[in-house]
Amino acid sequence: MNGESTRTITIKRISHYGKPIGYRHLTEQGCDELTQHEANMTAVILDGKQVAAEIRAETAKEVADFVAGGAPPPCLTAVLVGEDPASQVYVRNKARACEKAGIDGRTHRLPADAGQDELMALIAELNTDTNVNGILVQLPLPTTDAVRYDEREILDAIDPLKDVDAFSPVNVGLLMQGRPRFLPCTPHGIVQLLGRSNLSVAGKKVCVVGRSDIVGKPMAMMLAQKTGACGPEVANATVTLAHSRTADLASVCRDADCLIAAVGRPEMITADMIKPGAIVIDVGINRVGDKLVGDVAFDQAKEVASAITPVPGGVGPLTIAMLLHNTLAAAKLQSGR
Numbered sequence: 498m499n500g501e502s503t504r505t506i507t508i509k510r511i512s513h514y515g516k517p518i519g520y521r522h523l524t525e526q527g528c529d530e531l532t533q534h535e536a537n538m539t540a541v542i543l544d545g546k547q548v549a550a551e552i553r554a555e556t557a558k559e560v561a562d563f564v565a566g567g568a569p570p571p572c573l574t575a576v577l578v579g580e581d582p583a584s585q586v587y588v589r590n591k592a593r594a595c596e597k598a599g600i601d602g603r604t605h606r607l608p609a610d611a612g613q614d615e616l617m618a619l620i621a622e623l624n625t626d627t628n629v630n631g632i633l634v635q636l637p638l639p640t641t642d643a644v645r646y647d648e649r650e651i652l653d654a655i656d657p658l659k660d661v662d663a664f665s666p667v668n669v670g671l672l673m674q675g676r677p678r679f680l681p682c683t684p685h686g687i688v689q690l691l692g693r694s695n696l697s698v699a700g701k702k703v704c705v706v707g708r709s710d711i712v713g714k715p716m717a718m719m720l721a722q723k724t725g726a727c728g729p730e731v732a733n734a735t736v737t738l739a740h741s742r743t744a745d746l747a748s749v750c751r752d753a754d755c756l757i758a759a760v761g762r763p764e765m766i767t768a769d770m771i772k773p774g775a776i777v778i779d780v781g782i783n784r785v786g787d788k789l790v791g792d793v794a795f796d797q798a799k800e801v802a803s804a805i806t807p808v809p810g811g812v813g814p815l816t817i818a819m820l821l822h823n824t825l826a827a828a829k830l831q832s833g834r
């Protein structure tokens with residue numbers, strides 16, 4: 498053998514919703530690598546719409562069972578301040594998704610210049626309304642010449658038991674401690690997408706780019722938790738939380754087995770920043786002209802990655818699916834059923 502080490506490899510083909518996703522090479526050393534790249538395939542496209550439809554169907558079934566048990570339909574109230582076109586679309590889509598799942602979806606609209614006091618008064622009213630199980634304030638809040646909202650004060654005012662976005666300090670703290678009440682919708686959607694695609698990040702290096710309260714920070718926290726703390730799907734990753742001030746961002750990204758981009762800068766993650774065979778999750782939704790693009794330069798990234806989410810049709814649809822899930826969870830929590 499000339500002193501050379503041998504490498505016994507078992508190749509296991511894996512798939513995502515019936516489509517071949519690549520191969521796992523199981524070596525003697527116990528190393529488990531996704532090496533679709535070596536197999537000379539372009540990345541599998543992770544279909545967020547399909548996974549979201551599956552989760553929404555499961556939630557609809559659970560809602561029907563809950564109501565059949567004598568409970569009123571869960572009620573989600575969205576608060577939309579101003580007329581931002583994207584926010585209007587998201588709120589409308591949330592209402593439609595609620596209706597399809599058997600959830601009572603309501604929307605309160607306030608003018609952009611309603612002001613902090615009026616918005617705080619509405620939150621106080623919704624907190625005490627026993628018919629309302631979930632409350633969300635659509636973000637971002639508008640800024641006008643006359644009015645600037647204190648977003649933190651508003652999110653802090655939402656009753657944590659009705660906080661289906663999981664943005665309140667109590668729910669953030671519970672997640673941090675590994676005993677979440679509600680999981681924030683976008684990171685939870687990503688965990689579901691990975692888990693349901695049989696993509697494990699346990700023991701792997703994950704780099705989350707972007708430290709927002711909505712995605713980056715909770716995402717990092719969830720992936721680093723022990724098995725079971727944030728659901729059975731994905732945990733035990735070694736996580737790096739990178740951001741705009743990270744030194745040599747490209748090499749930090751390139752070191753990751755799974756790269757999650759949530760920075761809000763169109764196509765800033767280029768192919769040279771991706772480790773061959775890495776899983777790439779694109780959370781960005783950027784409007785460039787009349788096109789919607791992610792934070793990842795998709796066409797070049799898919800030649801390097803083993804699996805990648807598209808924009809649109811990747812992470813976005815999962816956000817609303819997980820919101821329905823949280824609304825049902827809130828209704829169950831409040832009814833004690």
Ligand SMILES: Nc1nc2c(c(=O)[nH]1)N[C@@H](CN(C=O)c1ccc(C(=O)N[C@@H](CCC(=O)O)C(=O)O)cc1)CN2
Binds near residue numbers: 635637810813814815
């Ligand atoms: N209170 C909240 N505000 C915001 C959240 C949130 O989770 N809670 N997240 C985003 C907006 N958002 C939901 O509110 C959201 C964004 C995108 C999608 C989505 O399905 N995107 C589609 C593309 C849709 C399009 O054409 O614009 C996709 O990616 O395929 C759903 C929900 C900020 N605010």
